[in-house]
Amino acid sequence: MSRSELLRRLGIEHPVVLAPLGGGPGTPQLAAAVSNAGGLGSLGVAYLAPQQILDEVGRTRALTSRPIAVNLFAGGVPATPPAYDASAMVSILSDIHAELGLPRPTVPPFPHDPFAEQFEAVLEARPEVFSFIFGALDPTAVRDLHARGIIVLGTATTVEEAHILADTGVDAVIAQGAESGGHRGTFAAPFEAAMVPMLQLVRQIAEFAPVIAAGGIMDGRDVRAAIESGAAAAQIGTAFLSCPESGASAAYRQALLSSKTDTTVVTRAFSGRPARGLRNQFIEMLEGREQAILPYPLQNAVTRPMRTAASKLGKAEFLSMWAGQGVARSRAMPARELVTKLVQESQQ
Numbered sequence: 001m002s003r004s005e006l007l008r009r010l011g012i013e014h015p016v017v018l019a020p021l022g023g024g025p026g027t028p029q030l031a032a033a034v035s036n037a038g039g040l041g042s043l044g045v046a047y048l049a050p051q052q053i054l055d056e057v058g059r060t061r062a063l064t065s066r067p068i069a070v071n072l073f074a075g076g077v078p079a080t081p082p083a084y085d086a087s088a089m090v091s092i093l094s095d096i097h098a099e100l101g102l103p104r105p106t107v108p109p110f111p112h113d114p115f116a117e118q119f120e121a122v123l124e125a126r127p128e129v130f131s132f133i134f135g136a137l138d139p140t141a142v143r144d145l146h147a148r149g150i151i152v153l154g155t156a157t158t159v160e161e162a163h164i165l166a167d168t169g170v171d172a173v174i175a176q177g178a179e180s181g182g183h184r185g186t187f188a189a190p191f192e193a194a195m196v197p198m199l200q201l202v203r204q205i206a207e208f209a210p211v212i213a214a215g216g217i218m219d220g221r222d223v224r225a226a227i228e229s230g231a232a233a234a235q236i237g238t239a240f241l242s243c244p245e246s247g248a249s250a251a252y253r254q255a256l257l258s259s260k261t262d263t264t265v266v267t268r269a270f271s272g273r274p275a276r277g278l279r280n281q282f283i284e285m286l287e288g289r290e291q292a293i294l295p296y297p298l299q300n301a302v303t304r305p306m307r308t309a310a311s312k313l314g315k316a317e318f319l320s321m322w323a324g325q326g327v328a329r330s331r332a333m334p335a336r337e338l339v340t341k342l343v344q345e346s347q348q
């Protein structure tokens with residue numbers, strides 16, 4: 001499928017896709033602004049319950065009549081909870097909870113995988129596009145989406161993962177380069193072996209599947225480089241976090257805009273799964289104490305009270321501030337302007 005053919009099927013004018021930004025930074029306002037500007041706005045709904053997914057899509061539909069994408073985590077949660085000992089993590093978090101004025105940390109039961117129920121809600125909500133990360137879908141699930149006219153995008157961090165996704169019938173592969181902010185989508189390789197630079201990944205995957213490039217794309221020159229390497233479009237996360245429509249807290253926003261160099265690291269500290277974000281005190285506290293980190297997604301559940309309180313109190317040292325390696329080139333402007341600027345710059 002050619003680049004213009006994929007854009008036509010996605011129903012968008014410009015090769016700009018807002019990355020799904022799950023967990024709060026993404027909002028209906030941000031997604032709608034990108035769609036209204038001729039890009040594709042995505043909603044990262046992986047942390048929401050089925051009814052919340054329907055509500056979030058409804059709020060976005062009220063703000064735009066253009067196509068939107070909805071994104072879920074399709075894997076990563078073990079079917080049988082692994083063995084773990086939470087005592088070291090509880091002890092680390094106890095001191096932080098005391099500092100934040102929170103009660104002593106408690107360890108909830110190992111979370112179950114919400115994907116099946118969430119997927120039903122997505123089928124009901126019928127977004128124009130469905131994207132996923134952390135795994136591959138069953139080909140029957142891809143067919144169910146296609147039967148409803150929904151375009152399907154899967155995320156790969158290696159060429160092998162892209163082949164697995166292509167074999168299930170996805171319409172395009174999101175090539176998530178090593179530069180990317182947020183969780184690594186890796187599902188068929190050790191994480192350390194799946195840190196391929198974005199342009200490398202795009203060039204190789206473009207040989208056998210339509211590609212959307214992701215990772216470190218901050219301006220129009222980056223968009224152009226991705227397209228010249230064979231991508232049909234660019235999926236952009238970090239650059240949109242500084243837009244007024246994003247849900248990023250004041251402390252997170254300030255940390256993004258004051259980054260002068262790449263101060264990101266890949267860490268399992270917040271969720272138990274490798275993700276790229278701005279280095280801060282909590283990440284440093286766990287360096288050399290990785291054995292205390294609980295398996296994904298339990299670690300995400302036990303650090304949630306800390307992250308929520310830190311966000312309210314403006315304490316950047318205990319927030320997960322996901323960001324890609326281009327963070328120092330963040331620009332604060334309304335999302336519509338950013339889309340226009342990305343397009344203009346890419347054509348210069």
Ligand SMILES: Cc1cc2nc3c(=O)[nH]c(=O)nc-3n(C[C@H](O)[C@H](O)[C@H](O)COP(=O)(O)O)c2cc1C
Pocket residue numbers: 019020021022023025044045046071072132133155176179180181182183214215216217235236237238239322323324325326
């Ligand atoms: C704050 C944040 C949240 C993210 N949440 C999701 C998500 O829910 N689902 C997903 O597929 N990708 C998520 N990502 C990863 C993006 O899809 C994409 O790979 C990444 O933003 C691209 O790199 P960039 O941030 O350098 O543009 C997230 C990224 C960030 C920065």
